[in-house]
Amino acid sequence: MRDQRPVVRVTSPGRPAIHEPLPTFAGTPPFPEAAKVALADPQLRRNLRMATTTIRTKRARAVEECPDWEELRVAGAAIKDDVMARLPELLEQLESNVVAAGGVVHWARDGAEANAIVARIVRDAGATEVVKVKSMVTQEIELNEALALQGIDAWETDLAELIVQLGHDLPSHILVPAIHRNRSEIRDIFRTEMGAAGRPAPADLGNDPRELAEAARLHLREKFLRARVAVSGANFAVAETGTVMVVESEGNGRMCLTLPDVLITVMGIEKLVPSWRDLEVFLQLLPRSSTAERMNPYTSMWTGVTPGDGPQVFHLILLDNGRTDVLSDTVGRQALRCIKCSACLNVCPVYERTGGHAYGSPYPGPIGAILTPQLRGIARHPVDEQTASLPYASSLCGACFDVCPVRIDIPEILVHLRTLVVRQHGWRAAFGQEAGMMRSLGGAFGGPRRLGAAERVASVGGRVVGRSGRIGRVRLPGMLGAWFRARDLRAPAKVPFRRWWRGHARDRDGGGGGG
Amino acid sequence: MRGIATVVAAVVKVERADAREAILNRIRAAYVDRPARVDVPRDYDVLTAADIDVVELFAERVADYRAVVHRTTEAGLAATIAEALASRSARRVVVPTGLPAAWLASVISVDQIADDPPLTHAQLDGVDAVITSCAVAIAVTGTIVLDAGPGQGRRALSLLPDHHVCIVRADQIVGGVPEALQRLDPRRPLTWISGPSATSDIELDRVEGVHGPRNLDVVLVDPRRSVQRPR
Ligand code: SF4
Numbered sequence: 096m097r098d099q100r101p102v103v104r105v106t107s108p109g110r111p112a113i114h115e116p117l118p119t120f121a122g123t124p125p126f127p128e129a130a131k132v133a134l135a136d137p138q139l140r141r142n143l144r145m146a147t148t149t150i151r152t153k154r155a156r157a158v159e160e161c162p163d164w165e166e167l168r169v170a171g172a173a174i175k176d177d178v179m180a181r182l183p184e185l186l187e188q189l190e191s192n193v194v195a196a197g198g199v200v201h202w203a204r205d206g207a208e209a210n211a212i213v214a215r216i217v218r219d220a221g222a223t224e225v226v227k228v229k230s231m232v233t234q235e236i237e238l239n240e241a242l243a244l245q246g247i248d249a250w251e252t253d254l255a256e257l258i259v260q261l262g263h264d265l266p267s268h269i270l271v272p273a274i275h276r277n278r279s280e281i282r283d284i285f286r287t288e289m290g291a292a293g294r295p296a297p298a299d300l301g302n303d304p305r306e307l308a309e310a311a312r313l314h315l316r317e318k319f320l321r322a323r324v325a326v327s328g329a330n331f332a333v334a335e336t337g338t339v340m341v342v343e344s345e346g347n348g349r350m351c352l353t354l355p356d357v358l359i360t361v362m363g364i365e366k367l368v369p370s371w372r373d374l375e376v377f378l379q380l381l382p383r384s385s386t387a388e389r390m391n392p393y394t395s396m397w398t399g400v401t402p403g404d405g406p407q408v409f410h411l412i413l414l415d416n417g418r419t420d421v422l423s424d425t426v427g428r429q430a431l432r433c434i435k436c437s438a439c440l441n442v443c444p445v446y447e448r449t450g451g452h453a454y455g456s457p458y459p460g461p462i463g464a465i466l467t468p469q470l471r472g473i474a475r476h477p478v479d480e481q482t483a484s485l486p487y488a489s490s491l492c493g494a495c496f497d498v499c500p501v502r503i504d505i506p507e508i509l510v511h512l513r514t515l516v517v518r519q520h521g522w523r524a525a526f527g528q529e530a531g532m533m534r535s536l537g538g539a540f541g542g543p544r545r546l547g548a549a550e551r552v553a554s555v556g557g558r559v560v561g562r563s564g565r566i567g568r569v570r571l572p573g574m575l576g577a578w579f580r581a582r583d584l585r586a587p588a589k590v591p592f593r594r595w596w597r598g599h600a601r602d603r604d605g606g607g608g609g610g
Numbered sequence: 611m612r613g614i615a616t617v618v619a620a621v622v623k624v625e626r627a628d629a630r631e632a633i634l635n636r637i638r639a640a641y642v643d644r645p646a647r648v649d650v651p652r653d654y655d656v657l658t659a660a661d662i663d664v665v666e667l668f669a670e671r672v673a674d675y676r677a678v679v680h681r682t683t684e685a686g687l688a689a690t691i692a693e694a695l696a697s698r699s700a701r702r703v704v705v706p707t708g709l710p711a712a713w714l715a716s717v718i719s720v721d722q723i724a725d726d727p728p729l730t731h732a733q734l735d736g737v738d739a740v741i742t743s744c745a746v747a748i749a750v751t752g753t754i755v756l757d758a759g760p761g762q763g764r765r766a767l768s769l770l771p772d773h774h775v776c777i778v779r780a781d782q783i784v785g786g787v788p789e790a791l792q793r794l795d796p797r798r799p800l801t802w803i804s805g806p807s808a809t810s811d812i813e814l815d816r817v818e819g820v821h822g823p824r825n826l827d828v829v830l831v832d833p834r835r836s837v838q839r840p841r
Contacts, residue, residue: 142813149814166654177648182637196797202629254820255811271811278812304812308820315821320731336796346769346807346822353765354731364633371796375788376654382751386810389671390751393822394802395765401799403728404764415633423640 117240118265123455125484127531130449134535139275143450146274147441153387154438154498160389161379170376172502175432178367179422185334185367186413192337196399198409205416206236213238213326213359214245216410220357222247222324226315228341228348229253230328231269231435232361234457235470236416238326249326250292250318252347254311261288267451267459269437270385275450278302289314315347325351325406329362330434331377332411335370338398339411342381342391352395358406363414365431377434380500384436417470424474426511430465432501437462439495439505445488445536454488455481461495464488465508473512477519486512487528490540658785664749665832668783671752675805676818677826687777687831691741692716694775694827700739704729706767708760709741713777725763734766739773740823745800747783748790752805754778754828755790757798765799774823776803780832 123129133139158164178185190200203209217225225242227233227249239249239260251260258273259266262284266272273281285296285307294317296310327348331340339360341348352358368374382391400409421431440446440460451459456467464485471482486509495505517525658664673679678697682690691713695703702721705714714722723729723737743761744754754776756762761777768774784790794800807822818824 146814163654166651170650170652170654173648173650176645177650180645180647183634186634186637202633204629204632208629252821253811254809258811271814273811274814278815281812304815304817307812308809308817312820316735319821320735333796338796344807345809345820347820349765349769349801350821353769364637371791372788373650375656375791378787378791379654388804389674390748390753390802390804392675392804392806392808394800396796396800396802398797398799401758404758404799405766413633415636419633419636419640422637423642425643 117237117243118263119237119240120265120455120457123452123481125481125528125531126449126453126455126488127484127528127535129453129455129481130488130535133450133453134448139450140448142275142277144447146268146271147443147447150270150387151441154384154441157383157387157389161383167376167380168500168502171380171434171500172429172432174368174373174376175365175501176429177369178365179428179431181369182364182367182422185369186364188334189332189337189367190413192334193339193399193409193411196337198337198399198411201410201412203412203414203416206238206414207241209236209361209412209414209416210238210241212410212412213361214242214247216357216359217242217247217324218245220324220408222357224248224250224318224322225324225326225359226250226252226318226322226351226355227256227325228327228343228351229256229272230326230361231457232328232363232414233326234266236361236414238361250315250322252315252318252351253343254308254345254347257311257315258284261285261292265452266457268440269435269459269462270440275452278304278307281307285310285314293317315350319347319350319354322351322355324357324359325355326359326361327351329360329366330381331368331374332362332366333369333371333374334367336398338371338396340374340394340396342385342394344386344392346393349393349395352397353405355406357408357410359410359412361412361414363416364418381434381436384434384438384498384500417472420472420474421466421469424469424511427465427469427474427508429503430462430469430508432503433462433466434501435462436500438498438500442494442498444490444492444494444540448536448540449488454485461489461505461509462503465503465505465512468512468515473515473519483516483520483524484528484531486510486516487532655786656788658750658789662749662785664783664785665780665830665834667785668747668749668752668778669830671749672754672805672828673752675752675808675826677752677805677828680827680829682829682831683833684831687829688713688716690829691775691777692718694829695720695739695741695773697827698739698773698825700773702737703739703741704734704737704763704767704771706740706742706761706763708762709743710761713741725767728764731766731770734770737771739775740767740771741775741777742768743777744782745798746790746793747778748785748787749783750786753790754803755794756801756803757794759798765801768801768803769822772819772823773825773827774803775827775829777829777831780830780834 193200201212242249251257255273258281268274279302282302289296294314329339330342382388400407439462443461446460454463458466468482468485471478489509491506493506669679680690704723745757746755806818806826807820808818809820810816
């Protein structure tokens, strides 16, 4: 298990000790147990429902405006499938174009390798801190924590990520990672924590979002102006031209991508598109699916380095970290199409009730339920109980597929992964997973009967599974059956989630909405 | 010493080469089913319908982002720029190399600062506003794209000052995203701007202006327009 988290103590004067120990998702109990936190917190559930409903409604409007939305989705899926079919050739093409434009390309088999490369570049640049643009992949490889071990501070600059970082907390949504925090909590976090990390918040800081954003602006401006190294992820990279692209809203991305001397971009090997023209598809699909806008406020594209403009040193790290495992599963492979828009989170009835922390990884919601087990190698070897619980974190209602801009058939993959769980852990364990899900979620759905009904509605749609939940060669009764028959099969979780969570989240004011 | 450095460099090189080969091999091994190249059906709209007035649509969509849109003609341009600057009481404005001098004819009692020699980031941070042209504008999405060309300058210029006045000529406006990409050069650093910077991170309440310029004025120069009518 990944339980030995290093405790980082940064004690030199002027070097803020903001992230010690860094909270991580390691040790999250299986989904049904982890979900109980949100399920037991009516305020948090109300926040989540309000948030997901708002974004979902906005997204529907943004999508309706495009008469050719379906054609864009079909093209988006095909472009990504094409990438998956000829990754070696495209990666090599990207590499040679980035190098030709003055960049340096590195390859990393796993997170440790990528983190070591980043640390080495930062040290070689003589820097002891980096500013960061929000990036899922660096959360996945726990880069901040690895850098902290080397005495390097990593400052998150996206407002929500800043809230999460200053609150010694974990993100709970891809697009709005601090969705579980309300404005008063954010004000309190800023008041108590900003000073230790740099420019303090004004003593009389109120809880108006405008005021809070202004406090973040001032706090971070200082860091942007002095930063010498920035770390980013990438939304897309174009093989044909060597161009890398980051989409964002606040301008913190532009700051990081423009002001420092050295830029390090970490990207998963699946983030490619073959040609420049392909961006015309994703620049329409992504903003409307994600922030539900016609276009996000800022998109930056750069190719290598430009003399006299922006960082003069550019490192691109191409990361595997389990992606080739995903690729080896011909059913699960389509998960690599994902453009991390978060639309599937906002339509998911399970996510809406449990929030993001329960998924135990930076990838929450339906995409997390299919991607995390695959990245952890479920196609090749048995996985731990928490990982095995993720494919069950769904009622298979199919809403995620309907909104997915790259048409990932998430329910199909969920069912496929359940067959792998059955194969690896036996049907009794699989039963236990279903039953556990029933126990914790049944109430939130208004009883197991309703959750069962949700599943049946899905199968009427006909996309996914028969109503008996036929899984592989083992014929399992539907969830409703499991609810009655398997109630007592599952042993209680070894670490109660609340205790685990307290240890990680360091709840300051006695149980805030975050957990 | 040198010897050690050479050895270290060689080791690093070997490691990198190893990771590269290893990943490429893993990918090839993952192709258990020998996936074939996929043809991409591009049945989506690449051109904007001919009956759409892209200039009107652009003005409308930019305004939707709560940017301020000024509509003017070539003759009224200098006055409009001066007005836009005055509306936010800019005292110091940075002027990128290549911006037509005539555009600044009406800008008086405002310090005009050239980026030559290049300003430091701290200096740029102390400037109130920036005036730029743009490379392309997109009607459907209300987007302006800067490509660091003449009159736009390096990326930091339009980032650090809190007020961005951007001049868009009607012939720079295309319908949709596909048309814009065709006009752009990927080798240049590109910044796509759709309204002022914004966040919805706090309870999904939209706040305009976090790190990028909080105020965006788009000055739309339309030769078809005979009277100046700022919106
Ligand atoms: S799976 Fe689809 S809907 Fe979900 S985040 Fe990825 S691209 Fe978006």
